[in-house]
Structure formats: C-alpha cells, structure tokens
Amino acid sequence: MQITRAGEYGVLGLLNLARRAPAELVMIDDVSRQEAIPKSFLAKIFQSLVKAGIIKSTRGSGGGFALAKAPEQISVLQVIEAIEGKIAFQRCQQEEPDCEHVGGCALCSLLGEAQDSLKEVFSKTTLADLLKPKTAPGQNHRRGNLQKLAETN
Amino acid sequence: MQITRAGEYGVLGLLNLARRAPAELVMIDDVSRQEAIPKSFLAKIFQSLVKAGIIKSTRGSGGGFALAKAPEQISVLQVIEAIEGKIAFQRCQQEEPDCEHVGGCALCSLLGEAQDSLKEVFSKTTLADLLKPKTAPGQNHRRGNLQKLAETN
DNA sequence: GTCTCAAAGGATAGTTTTTGTCCGATTTAT
DNA sequence: ATAAATCGGACAAAAACTATCCTTTGAGAC
Ligand code: SF4
Ligand code: SF4
Numbered sequence: 001m002q003i004t005r006a007g008e009y010g011v012l013g014l015l016n017l018a019r020r021a022p023a024e025l026v027m028i029d030d031v032s033r034q035e036a037i038p039k040s041f042l043a044k045i046f047q048s049l050v051k052a053g054i055i056k057s058t059r060g061s062g063g064g065f066a067l068a069k070a071p072e073q074i075s076v077l078q079v080i081e082a083i084e085g086k087i088a089f090q091r092c093q094q095e096e097p098d099c100e101h102v103g104g105c106a107l108c109s110l111l112g113e114a115q116d117s118l119k120e121v122f123s124k125t126t127l128a129d130l131l132k133p134k135t136a137p138g139q140n141h142r143r144g145n146l147q148k149l150a151e152t153n
Numbered sequence: 154m155q156i157t158r159a160g161e162y163g164v165l166g167l168l169n170l171a172r173r174a175p176a177e178l179v180m181i182d183d184v185s186r187q188e189a190i191p192k193s194f195l196a197k198i199f200q201s202l203v204k205a206g207i208i209k210s211t212r213g214s215g216g217g218f219a220l221a222k223a224p225e226q227i228s229v230l231q232v233i234e235a236i237e238g239k240i241a242f243q244r245c246q247q248e249e250p251d252c253e254h255v256g257g258c259a260l261c262s263l264l265g266e267a268q269d270s271l272k273e274v275f276s277k278t279t280l281a282d283l284l285k286p287k288t289a290p291g292q293n294h295r296r297g298n299l300q301k302l303a304e305t306n
Numbered sequence: 307g308t309c310t311c312a313a314a315g316g317a318t319a320g321t322t323t324t325t326g327t328c329c330g331a332t333t334t335a336t
Numbered sequence: 337a338t339a340a341a342t343c344g345g346a347c348a349a350a351a352a353c354t355a356t357c358c359t360t361t362g363a364g365a366c
Pocket of ligand 1: 091092106107111161
C-alpha cells in the first residue's frame with residue numbers, strides 16, 4: 001500500500017511547472033535539479049504526462065515542458081493515474097482477472113469502497129490547491145541523499 | 154497502489170474461521186483448501202495474525218487456529234496492518250525517513266488525508282460485516298488456476 | 307517415554323514491480 | 337549543418353511480493 005516515487009515525483013514536477021508563468025517552457029534538467037529528482041527518471045515520468053495530455057512538450061533547442069491546462073484543472077488523481085496506471089484495488093475487476101468469481105466475494109465491495117474513497121480525495125485536489133498552503137516556494141521536498149545527484153547530474 | 158494478496162488471503166482466511174463455531178480449531182490445511190490459498194503462504198500469514206493477537210493457535214495433534222475475539226471486534230484494518238505492516242503513504246513520516254524535510258511538503262498533508270480516508274473505510278468494517286451480505290457461504294473467492302493447488306496439496 | 311500431529315520460525319528461491327540508466331532517433335532553433 | 341532538447345525503447349539494479357522447504361517446538365495419544 002504505497003504511492004510510488006514515480007507518482008510523487010510527477011506531482012512535484014508538475015508543481016514546479018505550475019509555479020511559473022503559464023506557458024513558460026522548462027527543461028527537464030531544471031526541474032530535476034530544483035526538485036532533486038533523478039533526471040532520466042523524471043524524463044520518463046513526463047513522457048507519460050505528455051501522453052495523458054497534462055503537459056505539452058516542445059522539442060529541439062529552446063524546448064521544454066509546460067502545463068497543458070491551468071493548475072486548477074489538473075487533479076492529483078489524473079496525475080497519479082497517468083503515471084501509475086488506474087488505481088485498482090480489486091484484482092478481479094481488471095482485464096485479465098487474476099481471481100475470477102467476481103460475483104460474490106465479500107471483499108470486492110469493501111475494496112471498491114476503499115478505492116472510491118481514496119480516489120475521491122485525490123480527485124478533489126488540484127495542483128492549484130497544493131500550491132496555496134504556507135509551504136515556502138522552492139522549499140519543497142528534499143531527498144535523503146542528494147549528494148549522488150549533485151555529483152552525477 | 155495495491156492491497157497485496159497476503160492481505161486478501163488473511164481476510165479471506167479469517168472469514169473462513171469466522172463462519173464456524175466460535176472456538177472451533179481449524180487446521181491451516183482445511184482453510185487453505187477451502188479458500189484456495191497456497192498452504193505454506195497462508196501458514197506464514199496466520200503466524201502474523203497470531204502475533205497480532207487476532208487469532209490464537211494450538212499446536213500438536215488436534216491443534217489448529219481459532220479467532221481470538223468475536224468477528225465484530227476484528228476490523229479489516231487490524232488484519233491488513235497485521236499482515237502488511239502499517240498503512241503509510243508518506244515515506245517522510247516513517248522511521249528512517251527516506252525524504253527528510255517533513256515540514257513544508259505540499260504532498261504530505263494530502264497523502265495524510267488520503268491515508269486517513271482509506272483507514273477509515275477499513276477500520277469501520279469488521280469481519281462480522283463482511284459475513285452478512287448475500288454472498289453465498291463457501292462460494293467465495295476462487296483463484297485463477299487452482300489446478301496447481303489441487304495437484305500439489 | 308515415545309510417537310505422531312500440527313504450528314513456529316527461519317532460510318531461501320522465483321517472480322514481479324519499481325526505480326533508474328543509456329543510447330540512438332527525431333524534432334526544432336539558430 | 338549543428339547543437340539542443342524530447343521521444344522511445346531496451347536494459348539493469350534493487351526492492352517487494354509470493355511461495356516453498358525444512359528443522360524445531362509444543363501438545364496429545366498410546
Ligand atoms: S479475493 Fe475477492 S476481491 Fe480479491 S480478487 Fe478475488 S474476488 Fe476480487
Ligand atoms: S515528497 Fe513530500 S510527502 Fe513524499 S516523502 Fe518527500 S516530503 Fe514526504
């Protein structure tokens with residue numbers, strides 16, 4: 001039971017974009033450094049977000065990423081599901097149901113409820129909401145050991 | 154984002170115990186067969202549940218497991234946390250915080266909220282609740298391929 | 307006491323997921 | 337053309353999950 005790093009990195013990366021001027025193009029390298037996220041990993045994550053239509057990318061010299069919509073219109077759920085795939089507690093209700101039966105399992109409905117309640121929280125919160133609090137801008141999220149990053153990047 | 158099989162197996166196994174007479178001793182082998190759960194895996198899972206005080210075990214001939222409390226007093230949250238460890242979305246708020254800073258991260262409070270809402274659902278539901286629905290008893294949960302089990306067990 | 311049965315507990319192996327890196331291809335600005 | 341930057345796929349390392357096996361321990365039956 002764990003939100004993956006990829007998901008967290010994604011939200012944190014988007015928040016970094018959201019703090020800037022609406023259409024400013026930012027290179028992956030900048031976001032990576034500022035948020036202390038491994039560059040190549042963040043690149044992969046941003047690719048998913050592009051495919052999901054949450055950010056748009058510009059290639060070539062002077063290129064980079066920018067939000068495709070206003071921060072108010074991007075929910076955390078969208079971001080997480082774009083990166084980690086759909087949140088689904090019930091193995092039975094997936095393509096390739098790993099546990100057929102699906103009809104009478106006592107757990108199914110409970111897992112469904114749990115999952116809905118989780119999605120509810122994530123879907124009602126937008127990037128704009130996350131930007132508001134007293135969080136000192138730029139003072140967000142620092143990894144355990146950034147030494148490695150500082151050296152190699 | 155996934156409840157593990159271990160957790161599901163645990164709940165399913167307990168439900169099997171809960172369907173019987175209050176203090177009836179049941180061997181792991183029986184539960185394993187009836188719920189189509191790999192025997193040795195279930196044994197490990199039940200060990201955690203014993204340690205957590207949710208079931209009690211009796212060794213030796215004629216031994217087995219039985220619930221240590223009434224089904225009404227066992228919440229799904231207790232079961233899951235006994236098996237999978239405490240539900241914790243925030244890596245920062247654990248022993249060995251993998252991501253120090255803890256003070257101003259925009260995500261922290263959201264993750265906390267998500268986690269609370271999930272725990273709420275699991276903690277308000279007891280084994281007794283799961284027993285009630287129209288679920289045909291004994292007709293619960295069947296794995297993808299039980300052939301392997303049927304052969305080897 | 308000893309034999310058998312069943313759980314306890316530890317070691318270990320196999321698989322899958324997550325985390326991350328690398329590199330060639332592609333696109334764009336200069 | 338050249339340099340800059342993302343795209344896309346392949347790949348590697350680490351961690352988590354799933355599962356099995358085996359030896360030990362405790363309890364009952366004889
Ligand atoms: S155990 Fe119940 S909830 Fe879990 S996969 Fe099987 S049917 Fe679905
Ligand atoms: S990113 Fe924020 S929430 Fe996640 S671990 Fe770091 S501080 Fe905690």
